[in-house]
Amino acid sequence: AFANVAAFQRFDPAAPHTSRCVDEDLNRVWADETLFGPRDSVELRRARQLQPFVDAADLLLDIHSMSEPCRPLMVCGTQDKNAAFARRLGVPADLLIDTGHPAGLRLIERGGFGDPASPRLALLVECGQHWERAAEDVAIDTLVRFLHLTGIVDDHWAATRTRLPLPTEQRLVRVTEAIVARSADFHFLVPTDGLGVVLQAGTPIAQDGDQVWCTPYDNAVLVMPSTAHVKPGNTMVRLGRFEPL
Incomplete structure (x- = not known):
């Protein structure tokens, strides 16, 4: 399914970031209390159309691109079962x-996808920057590989x-915390290469007013840092560590 059709129809090459939604x-709208609640938006209407198909699926691949340059990344949600997949x-x-995201439940965490005891599996692939x-x-x-693995194609x-x-190999980044903007004044204090590594613990990496965030450990990985959509409540970057597979 092509998900956010209404946003795509608004695409303007002169202001490409404004068509994200x-x-x-x-x-961020996939919790039952949001989907079946009284609130209304263009995105909620589309999610309500897709919800029966999502809830009927055993295996799901959600295809995304990113605001900033970054190597491709497979987001496995909060579950190790999805990383194994x-x-x-x-x-x-x-x-x-x-x-997870403090701003709301993602598609790959809905229902059984986010339940470690459920056989349902979901992945979100971040393919690179939007226009690369x-x-x-x-x-x-x-x-193609997903369709083959799931037996849909030969x-x-x-x-x-x-x-x-x-x-040649795969690596796992396990996120320990997210940095969320408190205001529109949020900004980074270090270069923000996607999946870049900050070597020393205690390095100041971002600031929002009087709040300064520092790396909590050595070799902290900056996961999808971006200031393309700065507003209170938005996740600006997540911090993680590489783990052996």
């Missing part, structure tokens, strides 16, 4: 287990449509 982030998929090189040509190849390659069909080689 119409009223709110479509990937990503290892079977084999792509991309970097996997992520995080702590390489992100298209990552999206199609990941989808070996020959998949082999003739994959676009990228498998990485």
Whole structure:
């Protein structure tokens, strides 16, 4: 399913970031109390259309791109079972287990996808920056491999449509905390390369008014840092550590 059609129809090359959503982030509205509550928005209407299909799915791949340049990243939600599924998929090189989003429940955490005891599995692939040509190849390659792994297509069909080689190895980043903007004055104090590593604990990395955030440990990984959508309550970056697989 093509998810946020209304936002896509508003796309303006002169202001590309403004078409990310119409009223709110479509990937923060998947809790029952939000979906079935009284609130209304363009994104909620679309989520309510998609909800029956999502709830009927056993396996789900949510395909995204990012506001800032970054290597492709497989977001496995909060569950190790999804990271194991990503290892079977084999792509991309970097996997992520995080702590969820304070702004709302994501699609890959809805229902059984977020329950460690459920056999339902969900992955979210961040393919690269929105307008990078390489992100298209990552999206199609990941989808083809997902369809093959789940038995929907045969070996020959998949082999003739994959676009990228498998990485030589995969690494897991486990997020320990998120940094959330308190105001529109939020800004970073260090270079913000996606999946960049800050070597020393205690390094100041971001500031919002009197609040200064420092790295809590050595070799802290900056996961999807961005100031493209700064407003109170938005996650600006997540901090994590590489773990052996």
